[in-house]
């Protein structure tokens with residue numbers, strides 16, 4: 225070895241700017257770093273007083289360094305992780321990665337104004353309406369030149385690009401850098417959306433709610449046009465239809481796909497995706513299991529849970545994006561109360577002193593004292609799910625949440641809203657049989673289909689009590705054990721990860737030898 229520097233693999237990650245994409249990316253970054261890699265994560269930033277000076281000097285690209293004591297937590301000294309992010313995510317990232325490695329954050333800027341968005345919209349969360357979200361995707365399509373500069377300067381052995389940046393594969397190819405794609409979802413959803421994309425079954429039915437069977441699919445799974453993303457339902461070409469098409473095509477152009485799932489969870493779909501649909505893929509999840517224990521949470525809700533009996537509390541939370549209106553929130557409150565179950569409910573609405581909250585039923589907070597807890601804003605979801613008092617999870621079926629529930633051995637009430645969540649619901653309820661559907665039928669970005677109180681009450685009771693609940697609980701506990709085995713030495717995800725690293729190393733050595 226000439227010098228270690230020549231042979232250290234450098235991998236750059238470029239996730240979409242939303243928590244659901246960033247969280248597993250941070251876990252992947254740590255995992256790759258633990259294999260001795262130098263890791264860089266790219267995300268966006270807009271001008272802040274803190275960063276502006278450096279940004280001026282470096283064409284909107286900035287580097288923000290946090291030094292943390294790697295050795296103290298058992299990581300090799302000198303592991304170098306670089307994260308490119310917007311200032312929106314900087315505090316969040318710093319909290320997630322503190323104590324775990326030496327971290328650099330690179331900031332890039334989304335050209336919001338160029339597409340008519342207010343300056344400073346640098347995350348999907350800041351784009352608060354469905355219309356603004358579409359425009360935000362358009363702004364992200366303009367990040368190519370910034371990526372180009374970074375890749376030219378840093379020449380990583382490989383780029384891991386989010387599915388929402390299909391153009392990144394071409395940018396990397398210019399420098400001979402292979403791209404791995406990260407969708408952040410499971411094989412089942414990848415197979416489901418490919419089935420709908422290729423065969424368009426939703427265009428062959430007479431109504432939005434007429435069921436059809438997903439074509440060319442390992443199991444007989446019923447779906448409806450209403451569950452298909454709206455941008456795939458119509459023939460007119462929009463930014464999003466073009467983006468979605470590009471996302472599917474790039475799966476063949478790229479080096480392969482990284483899947484945050486484990487083989488034993490969905491073997492038929494892992495095989496179908498690779499052998500029938502012909503994609504090269506590595507399942508390396510559940511990613512969050514590799515780094516568990518690095519963030520200790522002392523949230524008061526965990527103490528509250530300590531006072532409860534096993535499996536006696538239902539956890540209700542809809543991820544980082546969903547934004548229910550007052551009418552839906554009131555329906556949830558009433559349904560939960562009627563179920564008679566104890567609950568923790570995460571509501572993404574701030575409490576404003578002196579302002580009456582229309583969605584809170586009269587006297588609700590008084591009546592639920594000791595029995596129910598409302599958390600405003602961000603909740604420590606993984607520790608909550610893992611607490612033995614939690615016996616059910618009402619979830620929007622985001623893939624991270626779904627997998628976290630599986631790994632905690634908690635059965636689910638499935639309430640999909642948008643994205644690929646309706647596929648995830650089918651995996652949970654029909655294939656794995658570890659959850660029951662609340663009855664949401666329509667794909668609707670951010671707000672979801674309206675669900676009535678009776679349906680909520682029924683589904684919550686079904687998942688918490690009775691023989692069906694017990695059966696689901698024992699099935700999901702078996703899956704949780706399989707998940708743990710997958711990330712242990714010799715487990716399926718560890719073997720896939722090792723195979724991926726063998727590939728990366730041989731690509732790295734051959735390009736190194738070509739140069740010398």
Ligand code: UDP
Pocket residue numbers: 242243244245247541542543544545546570601602603604605606621622623624625626628
């Ligand atoms: N999450 C959390 N606390 C919250 C809301 C979300 O810790 O109050 C985490 C959750 O554990 C998961 C991620 O945020 O890891 C949400 O990702 P998911 O794919 O489930 O949904 P999305 O937010 O992308 O819709």
